Amino acid sequence: MTVILVLATFLVFIVLDYVLNRRRAVATVPVTASQTSAARPAGEFVGGFQVPEHLSYHPGHSWLIRERKNVVRVGADEFAAALLGKVDKISLPTPGQWIRQGQKVFSFSRAGEETEMVSPTEGEVLQVNPDVLRNPSLLRRDPYGSGWLLTINVPDEESTNRNLIPKHLIADWMRDAVSRLYAAQPVLAGAVAADGGRPVDDLGSIPGVNWKELTGEFFLTA
Secondary structure (H helix, E strand, O other), rough: HHHHHHHHHHHHHHHHHHHHHHHHHHOOOOHHHHOOOOOOOOOOEEOOOOOOOOOOOOEEEOOEEEEEEEEEEEEEEEHHHHHOOOOOOOEEOOOEEEEEOOHHHEEEEOOOOEEEOOOOOOEEEEEOOOHHHOOOOHHHOOOOOOOEEEEEOOOOOHHHHHHOOOOOHHHHHHHHHHHHHHOOOHHHHOOOOOOOOOOOOHHHHOOOHHHHHHHHHHOOOO
C-alpha cells in the first residue's frame, strides 16, 4: 500500500511539472506579425500603378471593399493619389451623413487650389480616417492601407455594384487612364513609365501640369 501511495505521489509531481513547463513555453512564444494580421495582397501593376485585384473601383478612381455585411471601406486608388500628390488638406463628410454614388464628397487642397472626388457608393458615413486627416501624406504613401478615407453603411449592397468597373475590365480601364494621361500631358510620359515603371510621388508638381484641371478630368468632377 505504501509503495502505491509513493508511486501515485511521484506521478502527480510529474504531471504538475509537465503542465507548468508547458505553460511557460506557451507564454514565451513570440507573437509575429503574421499571427496578428494578415498581409494585404500586393495586387498587380498596370501602367506602373498598383491595382489590387481584391478591390472594386469606380470610374472616378475611388475604390471600395466589403468589410462585413452592409459595411464597405472606401479610398482613392494609387493613380488618384499620384495625381493629387502632396496635398495640404483633406476634407471628408461627417459620420451620420448620407452620401450618394457619384456625389462629390472628398475634397483635397494644395497651394490654394482645391479638387474633389466622387463617392463610389451610396450610404451613411460610419467613420472617417482621423489619421489621414491629420497626415494627408498617408494617402500617397499607402492609398490601399493606412490612407483609406471612409467606412460606409450600405443598406442595399447591390447598389455598391452599380456603375463600378466590371472585374474583368479593371486592367483595361487603368491602361486607358494612363494612356489618356500621357496624351493630355506628354510631359508626364517621363514620370510614369508605360513598361511598368513606378510613378513619381507627385505628378501634380510636374512643370506645365494644371493640377486642378488634370484631377478634375480623371475624377469626373470637371
